[in-house]
Structures are given as C-alpha cells and as structure tokens.
Amino acid sequence: MEKIILITGATSGFGKAIAEKFAAGGWNCIITGRREDRLSALAKELESAHAIKTLPLVFDVQKRDEVFAAITQIPGEWQSIDVLVNNAGLALGRDSFENASLDDWDTMVDTNLKGIMYVTKAVLPFMIARKKGHVINIGSTAGKEVYKDGNGYCATKFAVGALSKSMRIDLLQHAIKVTTINPGAAETEFSIVRFKGDEGKAKQVYDGFVPLYADDVAGVTYYCATLPPNVCINDLTVTCTAQADSIYFHK
Structure with a gap:
C-alpha cells in the first residue's frame, strides 16, 4: 500500500481539508470522527476524486475505550501509518474565569489534550x-500567548505544546518525528462551535480582515509531512497577514 495518513476530526474544518490535500497527493487516508454520515460521504468523495483508498473509523477521541477498540482493530494492510495528524479539537465558550463553564473545561481537556x-x-x-x-x-496561537477570556482553551493548547515537546524527546529512540502546527485565526466551524451555534457572533470574529482558511493549514501540514526523512519541523506557528499573534490584529 502507498503512504498512509490517519487524521482525527476529519469531518469538517482543518481535518477535512487535510484529508483532501493528502488524498490529492496520492496518500491513502484513515479518517476518523464522530459523525458517521459525514465520514462516509468524505470517504466516497476522496476515493472518487483521487482514486485512493480510505478507511473511515467512527469514534470519539474523548472516549479511551472507543479509541483503542477502533485503532487496535485496524486491518493489517492499514497498520503502516506514516503520518498521524491529531486534529480533533475545539474551543467552547469565551467567558471570564469565574463565569466559565466547568462542563466546557472538561470537554476541552478531554478532547484537546487527552x-x-x-x-x-x-x-x-x-x-x-x-x-x-x-x-x-x-495546536494554536492560543498555546503561545494567553488572551482574555481564553482560560480553558489556552490552557489546553499550551499543554499540547508541552506534550509535543516531551513526545519528541521520548520518541527520538524510535526515529519518530513530532511536529506542532499552531494556526491563528482561521474561518472554519471553529467559532460557531465556540459560540454554541451563534453564527452572528462567530462571523464577527473575522470581520475586517482576511483570515486563514482550512486549505491554508492543510497546505502547511502537507509541507511538514513531505520533507526529507532527516528533516523535522518541531514547532510552526502560522497566521494570516493581518495577525501578529493571538492578541494583535490589524483590521
């Protein structure tokens, strides 16, 4: 089998765009997510458009038993995974610490980190x-600088950076690369999820400037994954031209 990539959270946003980018490059794709209908539709789309093979796996990354049951039972011909993209993640709420929801915090820790x-x-x-x-x-630019009312989300993305560093050290002996990609403001379903379906509030996040799009992050991911075997980008932060970091924008 040709090169294989496994992508979590492939039903929308960055994950879907990453699957499309790698499929266009001839990679066979293991795509995962919670929404079986979207996964099935994406699998058919990728196979039809790019003549590659797909393996859809339906599970929730928050649920340890589901994760291990799905991945340990991957057929032998799919086990030679060249690249794993841990994309599944979300932000919930934008509230001051004292007003933030404990349930939102739990969901972000369980998804973004665990x-x-x-x-x-x-x-x-x-x-x-x-x-x-x-x-x-x-990761995210929110894992580089903390911003007001970002408490739980920023904490999880800082943790992703620390986890990636420790993984890189521990996995040196196995010649396994570890890369963290930290996107800035990107117009996907991200803000709609963060604001719990309030599309008007979500749209305001990107008013006055041209943000990143999912395809941009997919292209950066593809670049990192297709460098020579002796080259590893450890940590890469990418923003739109109008963004300096997680706080400063020109609108």
Whole structure:
C-alpha cells in the first residue's frame, strides 16, 4: 500500500481539508470522527476524486475505550501509518474565569489534550515496529500567548505544546518525528462551535480582515509531512497577514 495518513476530526474544518490535500497527493487516508454520515460521504468523495483508498473509523477521541477498540482493530494492510495528524479539537465558550463553564473545561481537556494522548498511544506501536513515523499535533496561537477570556482553551493548547515537546524527546529512540502546527485565526466551524451555534457572533470574529482558511493549514501540514526523512519541523506557528499573534490584529 502507498503512504498512509490517519487524521482525527476529519469531518469538517482543518481535518477535512487535510484529508483532501493528502488524498490529492496520492496518500491513502484513515479518517476518523464522530459523525458517521459525514465520514462516509468524505470517504466516497476522496476515493472518487483521487482514486485512493480510505478507511473511515467512527469514534470519539474523548472516549479511551472507543479509541483503542477502533485503532487496535485496524486491518493489517492499514497498520503502516506514516503520518498521524491529531486534529480533533475545539474551543467552547469565551467567558471570564469565574463565569466559565466547568462542563466546557472538561470537554476541552478531554478532547484537546487527552484525545491526543489516547490516539497517539494507540497508533505508536505501529510506528515503533517500523522505526519510523510522524506525529503532527494541531495546536494554536492560543498555546503561545494567553488572551482574555481564553482560560480553558489556552490552557489546553499550551499543554499540547508541552506534550509535543516531551513526545519528541521520548520518541527520538524510535526515529519518530513530532511536529506542532499552531494556526491563528482561521474561518472554519471553529467559532460557531465556540459560540454554541451563534453564527452572528462567530462571523464577527473575522470581520475586517482576511483570515486563514482550512486549505491554508492543510497546505502547511502537507509541507511538514513531505520533507526529507532527516528533516523535522518541531514547532510552526502560522497566521494570516493581518495577525501578529493571538492578541494583535490589524483590521
């Protein structure tokens, strides 16, 4: 089988765009997500457009048993995973610490941090057996500078950066690359989810400037994954031209 990539959160946003980018490059795709109808539709779309193979896996990265049940049962011909993209993640709420929802915090920690731990832990035996592989974790500029009312989300994305650094050290002995990609403001379903379906409030986030789009982040991910075997980008932050960091914008 040709090169294989596993992408979490592939039903929308960055994950979907990353699947489309790699499929266009001839990669076979293991796509995962919670929404079976969207996964099935994406699998058919990728196979039809690019003549590649897909393996859709329906599970929630927050649920350890689901993660390990799905990944440990991957058919043998799919186990030679070259690249894992830990993309599944979300922000919920934009409230001052004292007003923030504990449920929102739990969901972000379980998805943004524990989800990466679970999926990577399940995939690693396949990479270690081959003495090669590449883990790409999608972080955020929110993991570089904290901003007002970003408390729980920023904390999880700072944790992704720390986790990636420790993974890179621990996995050196297995010749496995670890990259963190930290996107800035990107217009996807992200803000709609953050503001719990309030599309008007979500749209205001991107008023007055041209943000990143999912395809931009997909292109950066593809670049990182297709460098020579002796080259690893450890940490990469990407913003639109109108954004300096997680706080400063020109509108």
